[in-house]
Amino acid sequence: MRGAMSALAESEGRSSPAWRFPQPYGWRSGATAALVAAVLLFTGHRVELDRALVMTGDAVAAAAGSGRPSQVAAGFSTVARQLFPLQLDERTDIDRIENFDSRRLPPFAHVETTTVRSRELNPNTLLLEDRFDRKAVLVQPFGYAFKVGQKLLETLEIALWGTMIAIVFGLPLALLSAQNLRFGRMAYYASRAVVGLCRAVPELISALFLVLAYGFGPIAGVLALAIHSVGFLGKFYAEDIENADPKPQEALIAIGAGRLKVFRHAILPQVMPQYIAYTLYILDRNVRMATVIGLVGAGGIGQELKGRYDMYNYGHVGTILVAIFLLVLILDQLASHLRRAVI
Amino acid sequence: MSVIFDTVEKRYPDGTVALNQVSFEVPDGQFCVILGPSGAGKSTLLRCVNGLATPSRGRVIVNGVEIGAKSLPRLRPTIGMIHQGFNLVARSTVAANVIAGALPSTSTLSALVGVYPRRFQQKACTLVGDVGLPEQFLRRRVRELSGGQQQRVGVARAFMLDPAFVLADEPVASLDPQTSVDILALIAREARARGSTVLCSLHQIELARAFADRIIAMRAGRVVFDGAPGALLPTVVGRLYGPETAWAGRAEMRGALKCAEQ
Numbered sequence: 001m002r003g004a005m006s007a008l009a010e011s012e013g014r015s016s017p018a019w020r021f022p023q024p025y026g027w028r029s030g031a032t033a034a035l036v037a038a039v040l041l042f043t044g045h046r047v048e049l050d051r052a053l054v055m056t057g058d059a060v061a062a063a064a065g066s067g068r069p070s071q072v073a074a075g076f077s078t079v080a081r082q083l084f085p086l087q088l089d090e091r092t093d094i095d096r097i098e099n100f101d102s103r104r105l106p107p108f109a110h111v112e113t114t115t116v117r118s119r120e121l122n123p124n125t126l127l128l129e130d131r132f133d134r135k136a137v138l139v140q141p142f143g144y145a146f147k148v149g150q151k152l153l154e155t156l157e158i159a160l161w162g163t164m165i166a167i168v169f170g171l172p173l174a175l176l177s178a179q180n181l182r183f184g185r186m187a188y189y190a191s192r193a194v195v196g197l198c199r200a201v202p203e204l205i206s207a208l209f210l211v212l213a214y215g216f217g218p219i220a221g222v223l224a225l226a227i228h229s230v231g232f233l234g235k236f237y238a239e240d241i242e243n244a245d246p247k248p249q250e251a252l253i254a255i256g257a258g259r260l261k262v263f264r265h266a267i268l269p270q271v272m273p274q275y276i277a278y279t280l281y282i283l284d285r286n287v288r289m290a291t292v293i294g295l296v297g298a299g300g301i302g303q304e305l306k307g308r309y310d311m312y313n314y315g316h317v318g319t320i321l322v323a324i325f326l327l328v329l330i331l332d333q334l335a336s337h338l339r340r341a342v343i
Numbered sequence: 344m345s346v347i348f349d350t351v352e353k354r355y356p357d358g359t360v361a362l363n364q365v366s367f368e369v370p371d372g373q374f375c376v377i378l379g380p381s382g383a384g385k386s387t388l389l390r391c392v393n394g395l396a397t398p399s400r401g402r403v404i405v406n407g408v409e410i411g412a413k414s415l416p417r418l419r420p421t422i423g424m425i426h427q428g429f430n431l432v433a434r435s436t437v438a439a440n441v442i443a444g445a446l447p448s449t450s451t452l453s454a455l456v457g458v459y460p461r462r463f464q465q466k467a468c469t470l471v472g473d474v475g476l477p478e479q480f481l482r483r484r485v486r487e488l489s490g491g492q493q494q495r496v497g498v499a500r501a502f503m504l505d506p507a508f509v510l511a512d513e514p515v516a517s518l519d520p521q522t523s524v525d526i527l528a529l530i531a532r533e534a535r536a537r538g539s540t541v542l543c544s545l546h547q548i549e550l551a552r553a554f555a556d557r558i559i560a561m562r563a564g565r566v567v568f569d570g571a572p573g574a575l576l577p578t579v580v581g582r583l584y585g586p587e588t589a590w591a592g593r594a595e596m597r598g599a600l601k602c603a604e605q
């Protein structure tokens with residue numbers, strides 16, 4: 001049996017044991033791996049990853065009860081202590097409210113009197129003395145939570161309009177820069193340049209300057225997001241136009257339909273699922289970015305966050321952070337549902 | 344509408360000569376079949392009529408007007424085309440695909456909005472019925488249709504603007520024999536109803552004989568036969584397809600043709 005097998009192998013002239021099976025890794029891959037490892041070690045040390053590792057280890061040990069002091073653990077616990085309890089109600093000194101009318105309070109609100117201690121130099125005795133003032137404050141339960149909700153809504157609106165404007169400008173730019181639509185060399189280079197430039201400007205930086213031009217508030221946010229998103233959508237849309245199946249297009253070109261008609265009826269139906277996916281992705285991204293660019297004053301929840309942070313109102317900051325976290329979580333779910341529904 | 348090919352030569356950039364000294368005239372209303380093996384230049388020839396291909400030499404004259412950049416915008420809407428690969432938008436509905444055949448006569452604004460004039464909507468319905476598809480197919484996406492059904496959609500689209508000239512590039516290449524006969528009969532019927540001239544490329548000799556008023560046979564870019572179907576003798580066919588393809592074979596195709604005649 002065995003003899004027959006080897007005879008068969010020999011007679012067919014295959015399976016030579018002297019052949020070398022090509023190996024997936026050679027000295028080249030070894031050298032590359034060594035080089036990559038060296039670069040990673042060097043840069044890792046430069047960004048202090050080793051220190052981070054040690055500090056994190058200490059913090060974990062401290063949390064587990066090692067008793068040794070840990071800078072990181074202390075830092076985190078300070079942050080946690082300051083952020084909580086979350087600030088949900090809105091408190092306003094009644095002295096600061098113009099024309100305060102105690103018989104006409106806002107809904108659900110009540111007035112609290114608190115005692116505030118302050119130290120003062122008594123000019124007669126030249127001693128520091130405690131002074132107790134009674135102060136009336138208007139308390140609106142969940143008043144601050146409601147305000148955060150409003151700011152979140154504003155953030156969503158900023159993201160939505162940034163995306164809308166990006167679609168309106170991105171689509172024509174994509175048409176002009178898609179080579180198969182042949183709008184000409186000039187249009188191609190000009191639109192590519194505009195789209196590339198838009199993509200190259202980070203939102204946070206353009207928002208910084210837009211705030212100078214338009215002032216604090218949502219306008220700067222909307223424009224900053226729109227500019228950057230035009231850069232993305234213009235590029236993505238154009239790529240899909242170029243990759244669309246040319247056969248249906250040819251059928252319409254053959255009977256003399258113009259470029260716009262060909263795009264609308266032979267290309268757009270093909271690329272629509274992709275366009276919706278891109279646009280949803282950009283919208284999702286813009287919601288997250290809209291919270292960030294508020295930090296430089298471009299409206300929305302980020303602006304509120306920055307203001308509270310600068311005033312050391314960490315309870316307020318905590319509320320805002322939890323709200324942002326919830327919003328992003330909900331939107332993520334919504335976006336994936338939408339995506340599944342349309343594709 | 345008549346078409347004249349005047350010593351047309353087509354040389355592709357890579358040096359392939361797809362058409363070599365092609366000259367003929369197709370009079371108004373004729374059903375002319377271009378016959379030839381794969382690579383003979385049939386598609387190139389048809390595409391020279393509506394400017395999808397530009398001759399390297401010679402002229403193509405449609406109704407006395409030479410095809411060129413100036414005349415094409417005016418001529419193209421009068422020339423319908425049925426494609427070998429159907430060239431439909433697979434994701435769009437049958438209705439959208441058929442009515443797109445009216446795009447040249449629809450204003451850009453209503454085309455962009457996607458709402459066509461009423462008369463075109465009516466016409467699309469009529470045509471979908473004429474090509475033998477039921478009403479509920481209007482809402483069906485083309486990708487859910489069989490090949491034969493898709494080509495019916497392609498035929499309906501080609502006749503949206505009542506073209507005086509119809510180019511059919513291997514309209515039945517990927518269809519079974521019976522469906523091929525049905526589709527060709529459909530094209531012939533719709534064309535006759537409008538008095539349209541038809542230039543139809545095929546590679547099935549039996550089908551060419553059955554439907555053509557006239558057959559132009561090509562091989563390697565040259566016209567090797569031009570005449571009535573009856574004059575297409577076995578010797579010519581032998582020359583056209585090489586010695587191995589003769590009369591016989593394709594028995595199933597002839598069976599299908601008999602059915603169609605009855």
Ligand SMILES: Nc1ncnc2c1ncn2[C@@H]1O[C@H](COP(=O)(O)OP(=O)(O)OP(=O)(O)O)[C@@H](O)[C@H]1O
Pocket residue numbers: 355356357359360361379380381382383384385386387388513546
């Ligand atoms: N765009 C092109 N560039 C280069 N050569 C081409 C091009 N289109 C066609 N050809 C060549 O021209 C010749 C004729 O092609 P054509 O498509 O006209 O043949 P056909 O008769 O339609 O063939 P088939 O029956 O396979 O469709 C072929 O040799 C082909 O390779």
Ligand SMILES: [Mg+2]
Pocket residue numbers: 385386387427512513
């Ligand atoms: Mg062909």
